[in-house]
Amino acid sequence: MTKISKAACIGGGVIGGGWIARFLLAGIDVDVFDPHPEAGRIVGEVIANAEKAYAMLTGAPLPPRGRLRFCPTLAEAVTDADWIQESVPERLDLKRRVLTEIDATACPDALIGSSTSGLLPTDLQRDMTHPERLFVAHPYNPVYLLPLVEIVGGAKTSPATIRAAMERLPPIGMKGVHIAKEIEAFVGDRLLEALWREALWLIHDDICTVETLDDVIRYSFGLRWAQMGLFQTYRIAGGEAGMRHFLAQFGPCLAWPWTKLTDVVDLDDALIEKIGRQSDEQADGLSIRALERIRDENLVGILQALKGGDGGKGWGAGKLLKDFEQSLWANGGGETMPVDPSKPLRLVETKVSPAWVDYNGHMTEHRYLQVFGDTSDALLRLVGVDLAYVEAGHSYYTVESHIRHLGEAKLGQAIHSACQILSADEKRLHVFHTLHDTATGEVIATAEQMLLHVDSKAGKTVAAPAAVLGRVKAIAAAHAELALPEGAGRYVGQRR
Ligand SMILES: NC(=O)C1=CN([C@@H]2O[C@H](COP(=O)(O)OP(=O)(O)OC[C@H]3O[C@@H](n4cnc5c(N)ncnc54)[C@H](O)[C@@H]3O)[C@@H](O)[C@H]2O)C=CC1
Numbered sequence: 001m002t003k004i005s006k007a008a009c010i011g012g013g014v015i016g017g018g019w020i021a022r023f024l025l026a027g028i029d030v031d032v033f034d035p036h037p038e039a040g041r042i043v044g045e046v047i048a049n050a051e052k053a054y055a056m057l058t059g060a061p062l063p064p065r066g067r068l069r070f071c072p073t074l075a076e077a078v079t080d081a082d083w084i085q086e087s088v089p090e091r092l093d094l095k096r097r098v099l100t101e102i103d104a105t106a107c108p109d110a111l112i113g114s115s116t117s118g119l120l121p122t123d124l125q126r127d128m129t130h131p132e133r134l135f136v137a138h139p140y141n142p143v144y145l146l147p148l149v150e151i152v153g154g155a156k157t158s159p160a161t162i163r164a165a166m167e168r169l170p171p172i173g174m175k176g177v178h179i180a181k182e183i184e185a186f187v188g189d190r191l192l193e194a195l196w197r198e199a200l201w202l203i204h205d206d207i208c209t210v211e212t213l214d215d216v217i218r219y220s221f222g223l224r225w226a227q228m229g230l231f232q233t234y235r236i237a238g239g240e241a242g243m244r245h246f247l248a249q250f251g252p253c254l255a256w257p258w259t260k261l262t263d264v265v266d267l268d269d270a271l272i273e274k275i276g277r278q279s280d281e282q283a284d285g286l287s288i289r290a291l292e293r294i295r296d297e298n299l300v301g302i303l304q305a306l307k308g309g310d311g312g313k314g315w316g317a318g319k320l321l322k323d324f325e326q327s328l329w330a331n332g333g334g335e336t337m338p339v340d341p342s343k344p345l346r347l348v349e350t351k352v353s354p355a356w357v358d359y360n361g362h363m364t365e366h367r368y369l370q371v372f373g374d375t376s377d378a379l380l381r382l383v384g385v386d387l388a389y390v391e392a393g394h395s396y397y398t399v400e401s402h403i404r405h406l407g408e409a410k411l412g413q414a415i416h417s418a419c420q421i422l423s424a425d426e427k428r429l430h431v432f433h434t435l436h437d438t439a440t441g442e443v444i445a446t447a448e449q450m451l452l453h454v455d456s457k458a459g460k461t462v463a464a465p466a467a468v469l470g471r472v473k474a475i476a477a478a479h480a481e482l483a484l485p486e487g488a489g490r491y492v493g494q495r496r
Pocket residue numbers: 010011012013014015016033034035036039087088089090098115116117118138139140141
């Protein structure tokens with residue numbers, strides 16, 4: 001799969017900033033041009049949000065962050081980029097001017113994506129000398145967490161450009177959908193616009209407040225949409241007879257007055273003031289930054305829940321996240337691991353994710369086992385037991401765990417785990433993991449585990465091969481010089 005080697009972002013506002021963060025966290029260098037005097041601060045805040053979110057989203061090893069450079073001219077930013085993303089304000093004249101300037105200075109084979117929410121690519125490419133490389137790459141806010149990009153070609157966009165654009169998205173954790181025909185606002189914004197129009201009428205006509213309207217979405221179909229969209233949801237709503245029954249039952253409603261969709265509400269001063277006031281009341285003093293933080297934590301929780309969907313295989317955006325994490329492990333798992341066997345191996349760095357916090361306001365107990373399990377997995381990769389090894393039919397299985405809870409881990413807290421091998425032989429691997437608060441070093445929990453080397457196809461324990469055993473024994477020998485960790489060998493109910 002071809003990867004982006006260097007990106008240029010023209011415009012670094014809400015969406016440009018999100019693209020910049022997405023690229024940087026995927027390890028891609030980014031050059032930015034944005035004449036706004038505070039562009040550096042604004043982009044910096046988006047990147048900080050993105051870093052916080054990713055620390056909660058995944059324990060997989062992200063590549064080293066790309067290099068960020070602000071350029072004094074557009075030409076300097078685009079000159080050696082192979083993906084250029086235009087995210088300037090939604091005005092056709094401005095976008096055409098900017099795209100023509102990009103076209104004049106970019107490498108001939110650079111891909112040029114526009115973030116436009118609704119302008120036609122054919123209109124955008126009108127003045128370009130090489131229009132075949134221009135396409136719409138319409139993302140969703142926040143770009144660093146929401147993975148979808150609508151890819152739309154114009155009359156002069158080449159099929160090779162569309163193919164190349166689609167191929168470059170999975171390595172940055174995104175999913176491209178190719179929209180077959182160009183149409184204003186593509187697919188997503190067509191749907192959102194329909195909902196938005198109807199919502200404005202409902203407020204205008206005093207049917208409900210903005211808060212009630214949002215509650216109707218977030219407590220009901222909003223939850224459904226994150227996982228099954230519209231058609232699959234309605235298929236289920238048709239009962240055992242499925243979609244055909246659903247259409248037969250609810251088809252006639254389409255002719256009833258259930259919508260004011262074709263009328264455009266007059267956004268006059270009174271309506272703007274009404275919506276503004278109700279929106280202020282709904283926010284209840286929370287700043288935009290605070291709302292962004294809550295939004296990001298919620299999105300992380302939803303993505304993680306979807307990652308466990310369909311019996312652990314992952315579902316929808318969660319499956320995409322799972323696949324992305326597997327590629328991160330395959331690409332960087334081994335390299336980034338610090339290996340100094342003269343002390344316990346620091347193997348997992350993470351932050352307490354929203355989905356991990358329970359009704360007591362701290363990390364819930366089974367998440368400790370998750371972090372300790374991840375620590376054992378990291379140790380196994382280090383000694384050569386990676387996905388290829390497992391697929392070939394051998395692995396280590398955990399047969400016993402003893403976790404002690406000694407402190408608390410709160411939402412967003414940076415934590416890390418360290419592993420000491422207590423003993424190892426041909427089949428057994430006896431480890432002791434310690435979970436620390438990264439800021440203070442305080443020990444929050446420990447886990448002692450016994451793992452057995454298995455032939456997973458035969459379903460029985462077998463001796464580990466010499467290559468794996470050699471690495472295990474080398475670490476175990478170094479760790480034998482360390483003091484036995486406090487708590488090793490303890491059992492539940494033991495007197496101190
Ligand atoms: N805000 C949203 O929810 C979404 C917006 N979009 C699209 O993304 C594009 C950008 O929108 P936002 O980021 O929301 O706007 P924004 O107003 O937050 O950012 C636009 C940025 O472009 C910069 N800019 C203006 N003229 C420029 C030029 N000549 N060269 C370089 N930079 C220039 C501005 O200084 C500003 O930082 C629009 O096409 C919009 O339709 C797409 C998806 C969602």
